[in-house]
Amino acid sequence: MNFWFTVFRQVGRNLRQTWPSQLMTLLTVTLSVLIFAFFYLVYTNMLTIGDKLGDDLRLIVYLEEEPGPEMQQQLLRKITSFDEVEAIHFISRTQAYDRFSQQMSRNRDVLEDMPRDFLPASIEVVPLKTLRGLKQIKLFSEYLAKLPGTIKVQYGKDWIERFYSFTNLLSIVVFLSGSLLILTAVFMVAYTIRLTIMGRQAELELLKLVGATNNYIRTPFLLEGLVQGLLGSALGLLALYLLFDWIKDRFSGPGLFNLFEFTFLPVQTFLAIVLVSILLCTVGSFTSIQKYLRI
Amino acid sequence: MILQQPETDTMIEMIKVSKIYPPDVTALSDVSVTIGRGEMFFVIGMSGAGKTTLLKLLCSMETPTNGLIEVAGKPIHKMKGSALARLRQKIGVAYQDFKLLDDRTTAENIAISMEVSYKKPDIIRKRVIDLLEQLNLSDKHDTITGELSRGEQQRVALARAVANSPTLILVDEPTGNLDAITTERVMKLLNKCNTSGATVIIATHDGSIYRNTPHRVMELSRGRMHAMHGGESV
Numbered sequence: 001m002n003f004w005f006t007v008f009r010q011v012g013r014n015l016r017q018t019w020p021s022q023l024m025t026l027l028t029v030t031l032s033v034l035i036f037a038f039f040y041l042v043y044t045n046m047l048t049i050g051d052k053l054g055d056d057l058r059l060i061v062y063l064e065e066e067p068g069p070e071m072q073q074q075l076l077r078k079i080t081s082f083d084e085v086e087a088i089h090f091i092s093r094t095q096a097y098d099r100f101s102q103q104m105s106r107n108r109d110v111l112e113d114m115p116r117d118f119l120p121a122s123i124e125v126v127p128l129k130t131l132r133g134l135k136q137i138k139l140f141s142e143y144l145a146k147l148p149g150t151i152k153v154q155y156g157k158d159w160i161e162r163f164y165s166f167t168n169l170l171s172i173v174v175f176l177s178g179s180l181l182i183l184t185a186v187f188m189v190a191y192t193i194r195l196t197i198m199g200r201q202a203e204l205e206l207l208k209l210v211g212a213t214n215n216y217i218r219t220p221f222l223l224e225g226l227v228q229g230l231l232g233s234a235l236g237l238l239a240l241y242l243l244f245d246w247i248k249d250r251f252s253g254p255g256l257f258n259l260f261e262f263t264f265l266p267v268q269t270f271l272a273i274v275l276v277s278i279l280l281c282t283v284g285s286f287t288s289i290q291k292y293l294r295i
Numbered sequence: 296m297i298l299q300q301p302e303t304d305t306m307i308e309m310i311k312v313s314k315i316y317p318p319d320v321t322a323l324s325d326v327s328v329t330i331g332r333g334e335m336f337f338v339i340g341m342s343g344a345g346k347t348t349l350l351k352l353l354c355s356m357e358t359p360t361n362g363l364i365e366v367a368g369k370p371i372h373k374m375k376g377s378a379l380a381r382l383r384q385k386i387g388v389a390y391q392d393f394k395l396l397d398d399r400t401t402a403e404n405i406a407i408s409m410e411v412s413y414k415k416p417d418i419i420r421k422r423v424i425d426l427l428e429q430l431n432l433s434d435k436h437d438t439i440t441g442e443l444s445r446g447e448q449q450r451v452a453l454a455r456a457v458a459n460s461p462t463l464i465l466v467d468e469p470t471g472n473l474d475a476i477t478t479e480r481v482m483k484l485l486n487k488c489n490t491s492g493a494t495v496i497i498a499t500h501d502g503s504i505y506r507n508t509p510h511r512v513m514e515l516s517r518g519r520m521h522a523m524h525g526g527e528s529v
């Protein structure tokens with residue numbers, strides 16, 4: 001009871017004496033949490049998109065000519081001998097034409113003059129969901145390209161490659177901003193606490209002389225670090241949420257953003273970020289106060 | 296709490312204690328003295344004799360270069376951390392240079408020694424008011440100590456030393472800046488602490504407070520024990 005009364009009064013004194021630098025630290029922690037959480041949010045959404053793209057992934061094998069039933073069986077065996085697949089659809093020339101004209105919808109009349117068999121026949125291979133990763137898909141497509149009678153294999157290679165390298169880049173940015181968060185949280189908090197300690201050297205000396213335990217001296221500073229971490233991360237995440245909401249609102253018309261469902265960070269991640277920030281800031285404050293107490 | 300040691304009559308045991316400040320200022324050499332529980336004890340001598348150094352050794356503000364020091368049966372110069380802290384809570388010190396926090400009020404300064412042992416706020420409040428009354432400082436309760444006169448600061452330092460009812464009270468030149476009447480008030484307070492069981496050690500060169508005393512008086516001269524007077528009442 002009395003312990004916490006004294007602790008809170010001490011924290012109050014510290015804040016009154018050094019609030020400008022405390023505020024600066026709070027802002028820095030907030031900003032680094034915001035930056036980190038922002039990139040992390042983008043990254044996780046990209047991963048979800050990647051997953052969806054994977055679900056919709058199809059390898060289209062264009063054929064020189066329409067395969068007869070016997071040939072279809074042969075191809076089927078060949079394809080499944082490389083790897084199990086989810087499904088294989090044979091698409092005849094006319095089916096291809098129908099699909100295409102459906103996609104054209106309003107501009108269908110352009111196709112009027114075209115012969116009904118101007119599109120090649122193809123096989124649509126839906127790979128297993130377990131076939132993940134660009135490399136495996138590449139290998140599979142190379143295998144399919146070598147089947148007799150194929151013209152070429154298509155799976156939106158460029159686009160997928162660019163997407164994967166983008167998510168790779170993002171993971172690096174997430175890592176860097178995470179390191180930034182760690183550095184700022186630990187060092188900025190350690191620095192402000194050290195400032196406070198130096199401003200109160202006389203008092204801390206006296207406290208030791210009248211028999212204050214290390215816990216008595218330490219707890220207010222640790223609490224300060226803890227509060228910095230809690231407030232900093234909460235504010236940072238709140239700012240991110242507002243930003244997220246605003247962006248969703250702005251772009252909620254038809255467009256790229258509606259192709260995919262964007263989601264905010266799940267509660268577990270949210271809590272994890274807050275907890276880690278609290279931990280980091282407390283550690284920062286702990287190192288400063290330990291350095292002092294050892295003298 | 297003394298666990299391993301039974302309660303003894305000895306509060307302070309110093310055996311062949313020397314203190315050399317670097318590089319080579321000998322402040323104390325080969326001082327041996329035993330002070331009993333509940334004793335009032337004077338340390339006198341000219342300026343520079345080593346009185347302050349002796350008190351600083353007793354509260355572990357300085358460490359001895361040689362010799363053994365025991366306070367309440369514990370080797371205080373070898374103690375650290377919370378054990379030292381808990382022992383220090385039982386030692387009240389009025390420093391020669393006061394060591395007051397100049398930006399805090401009189402009441403706050405006195406309260407510090409009680410706060411570190413988690414006394415209840417209203418007990419602290421009452422004790423502060425009571426002490427200020429005894430030392431004729433009641434009107435300075437909310438004055439910043441930086442604005443007090445030397446004599447007033449001296450009494451605030453003394454009040455802080457005795458506030459937590461310590462079992463050992465060390466007082467360094469308690470009357471240096473005081474008139475005769477205030478000196479009497481200060482000595483009355485210290486006697487009261489002593490009567491209620493505290494061991495009181497007073498370093499002074501003010502003859503008026505140790506002349507005619509029934510208590511023991513140790514005279515230091517250039518860091519050595521020069522003479523020991525009195526002691527019949529021990």
Ligand SMILES: Nc1ncnc2c1ncn2[C@@H]1O[C@H](COP(=O)(O)OP(=O)(O)O)[C@@H](O)[C@H]1O
Nearest residue numbers: 316320321322341342343344345346347348349
């Ligand atoms: N921190 C210190 N460093 C070096 N010399 C000191 C220090 N403190 C005291 N001295 C010296 O030790 C001697 C004893 O000082 P002190 O104990 O303060 O004497 P007193 O209190 O009897 O006047 C003096 O010569 C003083 O100059």
Ligand SMILES: [Mg+2]
Nearest residue numbers: 346347391467
């Ligand atoms: Mg002195």
